[in-house]
Amino acid sequence: MTSVGCNKPITKQESDSIHRYVADNLIDAELSKDAKLAVTLSRTRELSVWNNASKSxxxxxxxxxxxxxTYLVSLSGNNKYxxxxxxxxxxxxxxKSGRLEVSWLAQGFDSSASxxxxxxxxxxxxxLLGxxxxxxxxxxxxxNQLSMFQLHDGPVSHVEFLSYGERILSSAYDGHALIWASSNGQVIKDFSLAQRITSISFDEAERRIFIADVLDKHIIADSHSGESISQLSFLGRYRYFRQALFADRGKTLITASSKQKIMSxxxxxxKEKKHWNITVFTAGTTVxxxxxxxxxxxxxxxxDGALEIWDY
Incomplete structure (x- = not known):
């Protein structure tokens, strides 16, 4: 067990609030960047948008x-789409209206790609579609323009715009996390790990980047220079990070494991500041x-469709 201070164990933490939106397992979900909205996509393919303040x-x-x-959801940064x-x-x-604005079939370089x-x-x-x-x-x-770039050798697990859309961050099962120019696909920075990447995150300034693979390897680096900034210190031979989030202007990293554990x-x-578990309603729940x-x-x-608020 990780300990702090005079070998005192890290205490169990309760959430400040909890609200379960749907009594079903979710395929995908997203919180808006300002934390005002939540999107849930349930196992029965019911897609819902919620107001986190009123829970409506x-x-x-x-x-x-x-x-x-349907399998994947993504909110626009301005919460309009x-x-x-x-x-x-x-x-x-x-x-605003709830209406479908546009729909099309995507096709990669391989016509059978999904x-x-x-x-x-x-x-x-x-x-962006990986x-x-x-x-x-x-x-x-x-x-009404479409561009396509072949940058990875396996399924693309993460894509996002950086620098007001001038750069793109993508990571894949090939172990590479790439920062590249959206205009021509030119790779600006290549971070690589041995196994497929399971979590990736930027700080608000887009300066610090965290990358972790399916084993216990991870990178915390300056995205401009590529130099290492920090290394997480933990015991145990295997630590799987499913989600990661920078906080406190890049001074704190919050990670979620493949199970229920969250670490700050x-x-x-x-070093780890604290850890705790999210509330479990069904077996196999995760963040x-x-x-x-x-x-x-x-x-x-x-x-499990549960929204929880924590002091980290």
Whole structure:
């Protein structure tokens, strides 16, 4: 057991609040960057948008509203649009009206390729699609332009825009996390690990980056120079990080394991500050997303559909 101070064990922590949105396991979920909205996609393919303050339902769609089963969701940074994908179909909804704005079938370099990751830009007018054959598709709804780049050798597990859309961060099962120019696909920085990458996160300034693979290897580096900034210090031969989030202007890192554990780390020392478990409703529950709310508290959304607030 990790300990602090005079060998005192880290105490069990209770959440400040908990609310379970759906009594079903979730396939995917997302919290808005400002922590005001939550999106849940249940096992029955019921897609819902919630107000986290009032816990009220804002929009909902059922499985029959889509031409194929849905798997991934992404909110625009301004909370105006919601992107949803199946293996091939992309749908964009206007969150003011709840109406479907546009829908199309995505196709990679390989005609049989399917969508493996999704990201909607701050404005909601640009979309990133990672494909399972290693390509990344960028779609601009304003200019009606589509670009496609073959950058990875395996399924793309994460994509996001950086620097107001001028750069893109992508990671994949090939163990590479790439920062590259959205205009021409030129790789600017390549971070690599031996195994497939399971979690990746940037701090608010887009300076510090955390990358972890399916084993216990991880990188905390300066995204410009590529130099290592810190290393997490933990005992045990295996530590799997499913989610990661920088807090306190990059001074703290919060990680979620493949099970129920959340850990808070001091990046100056690399040491764990505290750890605790999310509330479990069903076997195998895990954290699907987390963010920091306006009060400076950690907000987590689990695969059980439970929203919890924590002091980290």
């Amino acid at each position: 339902l804002l929009h909902q769609w059922q499985v029959e509203d889509f031409d194929e089963p 919601l992107a949803v994908t199946g293996k091939h179909q992309v749908s964009i909804f206007d969150l 969508i493996s990751s999704l990201y909607l830009s701050q404005s909601g007018r640009r979309i 494909m399972n054959e290693g390509s990344v598709i960028t779609v601009d709804l304003e200019s 780390w001091d990046l100056n020392t690399g 699907l997303d987390m963010t920091i709310n306006s009060s400076g508290q950690l907000m987590t959304l689990s695969s």
